[in-house]
Amino acid sequence: MWELPLRRLSRRALRDEFAPNAPGPGASAAGEGARYYQEGGTWEEDRTLWKNSSLSIAWIIAAVMTVIALGAIVSLVSLAPLKTFEPYMIVVDKSSGFVEVKRPMAEGALSQDEAVTMFNVVRYVKARETYDPKALKDNFDLAQLLSTGDAARDLTDIFSPANPKNPIKLLGATMEVAVSVKSVTFPNQRTALVRFGTDEKSASNIIHRDWVALVRFRYSGSPMSNQMRFDNPLGFQTTEYRRDQETVPTAAGADK
Known part of the structure; x- marks a missing residue:
């Protein structure tokens, strides 16, 4: 009673197992497994490549930042000798309220030229504004020597005998x-x-x-x-x- 179905099932199983061109359930599962492992291997390779490239970029950025930091340190070290402290004194004139900053004369051609010009300017002002009856002619001649143009004409007019405000007449x-x-400022x-x-x-x-x-x-x-x-050697x-x-x-x- 039960032999015929069992025999039929056995023949079908044998036919499926020994058929040369008919893929069975085992072959399909094996193909899926191979494809799964292949895709898994590809994903792992991509992750490895991404990790390696990220590390390379990180090392490049770190190297660039290190070079920049070293350059900044070298620049600061090279600028250190240029840092100087210059003492100065502030003087306030009690009568006029004028504030003057006194500094030491710096080295260099420009400051030396400025010092020479300052000497000539002060020399001229003193020769022109000083009134000493004993040295009147010497001061006038020096001021005239250091004057030209309008300054020379004004000086001549001041000491002109026709001028009622002639210092000789007033003093x-x-x-x-x-x-x-x-x-003196420039x-x-x-x-x-x-x-x-x-x-x-x-x-x-x-007065x-x-x-x-x-x-x-x-x-x-x-x-x-x-x-x-x-x-007047410099003219x-x-x-x-x-x-x-x-x-x-x-x-x-x-007497004061």
């Missing part, structure tokens, strides 16, 4: 005017601002005045005599001179 032979220069290469004070001395009192003078100058290579070269010439009073005059006793 006479007994009074004196002493000059003290406070500061707004540009051909202009100087000079702040100075004058003390007008008489037998009874001293102090504060001034600011605008001095325009140049250096001339025009021929001049040896005597003029002795007093310094003031082309324009103007002074303005800064404060109200103050008077004090002659």
Whole structure:
């Protein structure tokens, strides 16, 4: 009763197992497994390649940042000798309120040229503004030597006999005017601002005045005599001179 179905099942199983071109369930499972492992291997290779490339990029970035950091350190070390401390002193004038910053003269051709020009400017202002009856001619001749153009004409007009404000007429032979220069600044290469004070001395009192003078100058290579070269070897010439009073005059006793 049960033999025929069993026999039929056995023949079908044998036919499926021994059929040469008919893939069975085992072959299908094997193909799926092979494809799964193949895809898994490809994914692992991709992950490995991505990891290696990421490490390479990270090392490149680290190397670049290291080079930049070393360059910054070298730059800072090279700039260290340039760091200097320059002491200076601030002086406030009690009468005019002018603030002056005093610094030491720096080395170099420019500062030396500026010092020479400052010397010539101060020399000119003192020769022009000082009034000493005993040295009147010497001061006038020096100021005239260092002047040209409008500055020379103005100086001649001041000491002209026709001028009622001629210092000789106003001050006479007994009074004196002493000059003290406070500061010299250069707004540009051909202009100087000079702040100075004058003390007008008489037998009874001293009158102090504060001034600011605008001095325009140049250096001339025009021929001049040896005597003029002795007093003005560089050919310094003031082309324009103007002074303005800064404060109200103050008077004090002659004994102070």
